[in-house]
Amino acid sequence: MKCNIQSKRTMSTGGAESSEYTEESSDNESTQLLRGNSPCEERRISTLRNQVVIILVHIFMTSVTTIYWIVLTQYLVDRLAREAGYVNISSVDHCTSNASDPSTKHANEVQEQVTNFLTNFNFVQTVPAFFACFFIGSYSDYIGRRALLLLPIFTEFLVVATISCIIRFHLDVNLLYAGFGLDGLAGSWPAIFVLEFAITSDINASKDSRTVWMFVILCSGSIVLAGVMLATSFLINTLGFFYASLLLTSMGLLNFLIAFIFLQLRTIWKQLIQSSSVFCCANVRNLKMPITYSI
Numbered sequence: 058m059k060c061n062i063q064s065k066r067t068m069s070t071g072g073a074e075s076s077e078y079t080e081e082s083s084d085n086e087s088t089q090l091l092r093g094n095s096p097c098e099e100r101r102i103s104t105l106r107n108q109v110v111i112i113l114v115h116i117f118m119t120s121v122t123t124i125y126w127i128v129l130t131q132y133l134v135d136r137l138a139r140e141a142g143y144v145n146i147s148s149v150d151h152c153t154s155n156a157s158d159p160s161t162k163h164a165n166e167v168q169e170q171v172t173n174f175l176t177n178f179n180f181v182q183t184v185p186a187f188f189a190c191f192f193i194g195s196y197s198d199y200i201g202r203r204a205l206l207l208l209p210i211f212t213e214f215l216v217v218a219t220i221s222c223i224i225r226f227h228l229d230v231n232l233l234y235a236g237f238g239l240d241g242l243a244g245s246w247p248a249i250f251v252l253e254f255a256i257t258s259d260i261n262a263s264k265d266s267r268t269v270w271m272f273v274i275l276c277s278g279s280i281v282l283a284g285v286m287l288a289t290s291f292l293i294n295t296l297g298f299f300y301a302s303l304l305l306t307s308m309g310l311l312n313f314l315i316a317f318i319f320l321q322l323r324t325i326w327k328q329l330i331q332s333s334s335v336f337c338c339a340n341v342r343n344l345k346m347p348i349t350y351s352i
Contacts, residue, residue, distance in 0.1 A: 078188065082120060104261070106319055107256065107260050107320060107322070108257065108261070110251050110319045110320045111270075112257055112273065112274055112277050112313060114206070114312060114315065115248070115253055115274045115278045116251075116281045117309070118210070118246060119278035120278075120281060120285040120305075121213060121217055121305050121308050121312065122213065123282060123286075124282075124285060124289050125217050125302070125305050126175070126215065127286075127289070128220070128289065129220055130171060130175060131293065131298070132220075132224055133170075133171045133174055133230065135298070136230075141163065141167065143164075151178075175280065177234070178234070181236040181241060182241040183241065185241030185242045186245040186247050186248065189243065189245075189248060190244055190248055193251065193252070194216075202252055202255055202259065202321045203321075205244070205248070206249065206256070206316060206320070207246070207254075207317060208243045208248075209243040209244045209246070209249050209314065210244070210249060210309075210312055210313045211243075211313050212236075212239050212240040212242075213249075213309055213312075214306070214310050214313050215239065215240065216233075216236045216237060216309075217234060217305045217306045218309070218310075219233060219235075219236040220236075220302050220306075221303055221329045224302050235276075254271060254274075257270050285308075289301045
């Protein structure tokens with residue numbers, strides 16, 4: 058009965074933080090951090106299932122994000138060398154070769170072009186992601202962790218899908234600027250990292266359990282990454298770049314489906330609807346603080 062009274066009191070205020078549960082648990086690390094949810098509601102959410110989903114999301118995200126750069130780098134070297142008419146450019150030994158040797162010059166030219174491409178792709182992706190994380194950090198309580206997590210996971214899938222299409226149909230490499238730019242606007246992998254740890258803090262009551270689960274998340278991602286790297290190397294050597302990128306695309310899609318179907322976090326959407334403005338004083342203040350400190 059007590060849980061029902063507190064839940065009604067929270068909903069009647071339109072998402073305002075006036076309930077006893079919200080006020081008392083806001084600064085207490087021994088309670089869960091999901092706003093607007095009573096203890097009775099929290100017990101109906103499977104904490105273990107959500108934590109397993111977060112671990113899987115981190116595993117897929119780490120593997121896909123790390124390895125698609127490796128696949129893309131090797132593919133660009135191979136493609137640009139073939140377009141320039143160079144053969145066996147990968148066999149050039151930069152340590153023992155003569156700098157005036159034509160094959161060495163050709164290899165250096167290709168490497169320079171690939172480096173320029175990768176630098177530009179990183180710039181297009183990371184600069185928007187840097188500012189997007191300010192917004193995500195300020196509005197994650199307001200909009201909801203789940204929605205903000207699904208967005209960069211989906212854009213990550215779009216990036217690897219674009220890489221696969223470019224490899225399969227020999228499309229213009231410049232198409233990747235659109236993919237990386239869209240991924241950056243969604244926050245990219247830094248946003249996924251932030252939201253993973255935020256959700257882990259939400260669904261674990263004690264600080265000790267939060268620390269343990271964060272350790273498990275990081276270790277599991279590193280262990281699986283090694284295995285996926287071996288599988289990707291095998292596919293590149295035996296079947297080519299396309300099947301390696303197809304593996305990453307499948308992992309990216311599976312990552313999105315797992316998070317979309319199995320991750321259950323309660324968000325009080327009435328708080329968004331009934332609030333006078335998205336740019337309320339508290340959210341704007343939260344948005345300005347990291348920008349001020351970074352400057």
